[in-house]
Amino acid sequence: MSFPKTRLRRLRGSRKIRRLVGSVHLTSDDLVYPVFVKEKLKRREPIESIPGQYRYSLNDLPDVIEKCDELRIPGILLFGIPDKKYALGNSAFDRKGVVQDAVMKIKAHSDILVLTDVCMCAYTSHGHCGILEKGRIVNDKTLAVLAKTAVSHAEAGADFVAPSAMMDGQVKIIRAALDKGGFDDVGVMSYSAKFASHFYGPFRDAVDAKPVEGPKDRKSYQMDYHDLRQAMREVSLDIEEGADIVMVKPALPYLDVISEARKRFDAPISAYQVSGEYKMLKSLNDLWVLYESLIAIKRAGADFIISYGALEVTGLLNEHWHSRK
C-alpha cells in the first residue's frame, strides 16, 4: 500500500517511536577499549598519531581502568610497548614483560575483562609479526613464540588472548598450549580476517612497529583486501581451530566482510575500528560521527566493537540520556 495510506514518517515522528522501532542499538555493552602500556614510562604521554589517545605507564593503569569501570565498559584490549626489541621478540613472552605486569596490575584493581594482543611486531627489532629468516616471515617457528606469549599472558591473569599475527595455525597452537598449561578457561579472540590495511598507519607510529627489515609490508601474512572469500575461509578455519570469538579488522571500510561473516557463522564477531578510521572520524570534530559509525558496524552484524572512541562515545551517550527523556 502506498501514499497516502502509508506514511513512513509516522515511524519517525518522535524520539520515542524511533527508539521503539529502531533495530540496532549501541551501549557500553558493545565496546572494548584499546589500551597501550609502555615499559619504563613515568607518566602517560599523548600519542601524536592518534589524537586523544595515550601511551600509559604501569602506574597510570588504575586510573584508566577506573574510568572504564565507571562507564561500564566490559573489557579492554591491551597492547604492550617494550623497552627493548629483539630479533626473536623475546620480550613478548617474558614473564616480567610489560603486558604481563600490566595484566597483573589491572587485575589487582578491577575485574574488567582483559584481552591481550598476541603478536610479535612491537617486540621484534625488524618490526614484523613473526620470525624473519632470509627475508621471509616463517610461519611455524613463529607459532611457538605466539603460544609461549599467550601462556605468559594467561599466567598473568588475562581473560582472553587475541592473536593478531595472521600466522596459519595460530589459534590451534595457542588453544593447545593454553589447555596444556591448565588455562582451559582462558578464551581466544582471533584476529581472523585481518587485512593488510593502510588504515593501521597511526597505530604503527604509536607502538613503533613498522617493518624496517625484510619485506616492506605485511602482505605475505595479512589478508589481501581484494579477497572476500579467502576472508571467510580464515574465519571458518579459526572457528575450527577453537577460536571463541572471531574478529574482522578494519571495521568501517569492511562492513561487507562483517555482514558476510554474520550470515555464515554463529560465533561471536568483533570488529576492530582501527587507528586510521578513528583518526579520520575524529577529524570531523563531532562525536556523533563516531557513534554513527559504530551503529553502522553493529548493523552490519558485529556483536561488539574495539574502538579508541569507546570512552568518548559512552560519555556522550550518558550525557545524552541524562539530558533527554
Ligand code: PBG
Ligand atoms: C599488531 C596489530 C596492529 C594493529 C593491531 N594489532 C598493527 C599491524 O598489524 O600492523 C592495528 C590497530 C590499529 O590500527 O588501530 N599486529
